Amino acid sequence: MTDTGLPDTDEAAFIAAARSGDAARFALVTEPHRRELQVHCYRMLANVEDARDLTQETFLRAWHKRASFEGRATVRTWLYRIATNACLDFLAKRTDRTPVPSGVPDPEVEVPYLQPYPDRMLPEDPQDAVVARETIELAFVVAVQHLPPRQRAVFVLRDVLGWPASTAAEALGVTVASVTNALQRARVTVRAQLPARRLDxxxxxxxxxxxxxxxxxxxxxxxxERHDLDGLAALMRADLRFAMLPDPGTVSRTAREAVDGWVSAGLFGPGYDDWRCTATTLNRMPAAALYRRAPDDPEYRLFTLAVLHVVDGEIAELTGFDAADKPWLGLPATR
Structure with a gap:
């Protein structure tokens, strides 16, 4: 994504709002960028709640820095610059926002802070590169988390948003050469993390x-819903990768191991044998919202999410997420 040919907040309206000193008026002209900025923060942070907080921080910083807008770039670019640096400041203060070892025999890591992104929160323009499926799927977002924060920012600005090197360099306060070098290193890392079928x-x-x-x-x-473990297993590739977040140490590398783990955890046993499921989409991927009815409870309550990555008609990756107490998912709490 670049500024060329793309709609942006009317610059004259923005400048007038900034000069007016009216916070409500300023919010009105910047609000149309909220969804795309939130997706940007999500790619940087892999966590919806963090992304929402940092998007709000972006608007607060924009208000306080409104006099610095010189019109040399569009309002959209200016806001992305603020959002990127807000995310970098956040990452500099947090020691729990990097991948950790998963505990499986082969070297692998988990991203315990990863959250799924509801499609309903994506920008509405389906042609916008901001919402390209290839750059919002879970595997891509996780791969980006393997990058050091500044490389992460360079990669997202250059390869996802399509910014010129000079614009990215100005946004990050570094040289064009630094941006070029960081992007080369970032591409190597991301490609090493993504399966071959998903490199482009x-x-x-x-x-x-x-x-x-x-x-x-x-x-x-x-x-x-039918408690059919064999049926579930038949849908999965033998080399299925499964993880349940945010629980640590839940990574499985085969379908058999995943199913055995579910059984040992009590799936379809007493208290976990009454389910209703709803189809949805998260990160532009097929997903099931799983509702469980506990004994003596008259209602089915939202329990977990299962996000599927399907390859050639089989589930290659299955990522589960705790879904309780997350109203931002936009799913009914009961059914």
Missing amino acids: WRTPATHELSSDERGVLAAYIDAH
Whole structure:
């Protein structure tokens, strides 16, 4: 994404609002950028709650720095610059925002702070590169977390948003040469983290679920509601990767290991044998919202989310998330 040919807040209206000293008027002209800035912060931080906080921090900083807007770049670029640096400041203060060892025999890490991003919170323009499926899927967001913060910022600004090196350098207060070097290193790291089938994040974007994805999701929901462990296992690749977040040490590397772990944890046993599921999408991926009815409870309550990555009609990756007490998901708490 670049400024060329893209809609932006009317500059004259922005300048007038900034000079007026009217905070409400300023908020009105900057608010249209909230969704895309929040996605940007999410890619930097992999956490919806952090992204929401940092987006609000961006608007607060923009208000306090409004006199610094000189019109040499668009308002959108100016806001992205503020948001990027707000995220870098946040990461500099947090020691718990880096991947950690997963505990599986082969070297692998988990991102325990990873949260799924509801599609309903994405910008509404389906053509916008901000919401390209290839750069919002969980695997891509996790791969970006392996980058040091400044490399992360360079990679997102250059390869996701499509900024020129000079613009990214100005935003980060570094040289063009530094940006170029950081981007080269970042690309190597990201490519090492992504499966070969998902290396090209710069091809024309896709957005919609495929018929395979819709079919597998429907079959997953049906098997789960019928307590059909064999049916669930049949939907998965033998080398399925499973993780349940934010619980540590839950990574499984095979479908058999994942199913055995679910059984040992009590799935479909007493208290975990009454389910209703709803199809949804998160990170532009097929997902099931799993509602559990506990004994003596008249209602099914939102319990977990299962996000599926489907390859050739099979589930290659299954990521579970705790869904309780997260109203930002936009899902009913009961059904």
